[in-house]
Amino acid sequence: MTSIFDDIRNAFRLRNALNQLILINVIVFVVLLLLRVILRISTHSDALFETILEYIAMPANPGVLLTRPWTIFTYFFTHREFFHIIFNMLNLYWFGMIIREYLGDKKLVSLYILGGLAGGLFFLLFYNLIPYYQPRAVYATMIGASASTLAVTVAAATLLPNFQFNLLFIGPVKIKYIAAFFVLLSISGAIGDNAGGNLAHLGGAFIGFLFIKQLQRGTDLGRPIHAVGNFFRNIFKPRTPLKVTYKNQSRTSTYTTSGSGEPSQTEIDLILDKISKSGYESLSKEEKQKLFRASQKKD
Structure with a gap:
């Protein structure tokens, strides 16, 4: 059991x-x-x-x-x-x-x-x-x-x-x-x-x-x-100690996406336009993967 x-x-x-x-x-x-x-x-x-x-x-x-x-x-x-x-x-x-x-x-x-x-x-x-x-x-x-x-x-x-x-x-x-x-x-x-x-x-x-x-x-x-899901998840999520840093390098790394492999918004817009015109079947494997990564990131 x-x-x-x-x-x-x-x-x-x-x-x-x-x-x-x-x-x-x-x-x-x-x-x-x-x-x-x-x-x-x-x-x-x-x-x-x-x-x-x-x-x-x-x-x-x-x-x-x-x-x-x-x-x-x-x-x-x-x-x-x-x-x-x-x-x-x-x-x-x-x-x-x-x-x-x-x-x-x-x-x-x-x-x-x-x-x-x-x-x-x-x-x-x-x-x-x-x-x-x-x-x-x-x-x-x-x-x-x-x-x-x-x-x-x-x-x-x-x-x-x-x-x-x-x-x-x-x-x-x-x-x-x-x-x-x-x-x-x-x-x-x-x-x-x-x-x-x-x-x-x-x-x-x-x-x-x-x-x-x-x-x-x-x-x-x-x-x-x-x-709604994120609201309840944050309520029950254990809080971690707040860590404050004043280093410029840390702030820059927070916002940069270079080298992360994440598609840009421009790429996603182009893929969505392609879907609207030709359907999902027209996407390449790489485009499908980019769309999937973007959905994970935005959610």
Whole structure:
């Protein structure tokens, strides 16, 4: 058991956002699974477990949501069914690798969180503004990372539309077609039993597309997410003793970038212009690496 906790601790120390997102989802799933088993054995009922689940699932009822505002975040880390989390985590892993490779860890985290928030917003708006859904808004709730994972999927397809995956029994398929299939599947399910979940998927898909298009124009929609993350990171970060120096050499070295290998802003602007005109596929390996280093530096 100690080795398991050590593995979890090490996973968070390695600063791999993709593995960390998957691990958080798995930990929450396992905790809920064990809790459900324990409560079923001790109470012979799922009633208490369902009550607990209500406090981490996002409600469609705005009045209830106001009393549980944290659920807009907790819902997209929560799964109840085994196949639900497996499907979501596989998609997150496959398409998240692309986002992480080209844009870095923080962009991936931003996409995941923004996708979840957009999915929750779509769920809330549709269920309270569209007459077809309004009767369900009183009792409907939502859990699952599908909106977040579809945001990552559509973002990867927008970033590299002609990138291919080798699918079992099918062969190579461009990811733009895979993403389109998931979006169409969500549209068709928007009038089914899981209408709320599928509406949330569409919110995630929308933000995934918008995120990449804005990034290609030089606007990072994830900056507010980074700012909040940095705020809390600085709160819990151990403070180091303040060291003051008056040497001119030290001050100069603080601001110089010569020899660091970091691309200049002019280089980044030229690369972004090239992406806007010809897409990511037109970039050379060196240009992709420069863009990645710049994203790490700015974040």
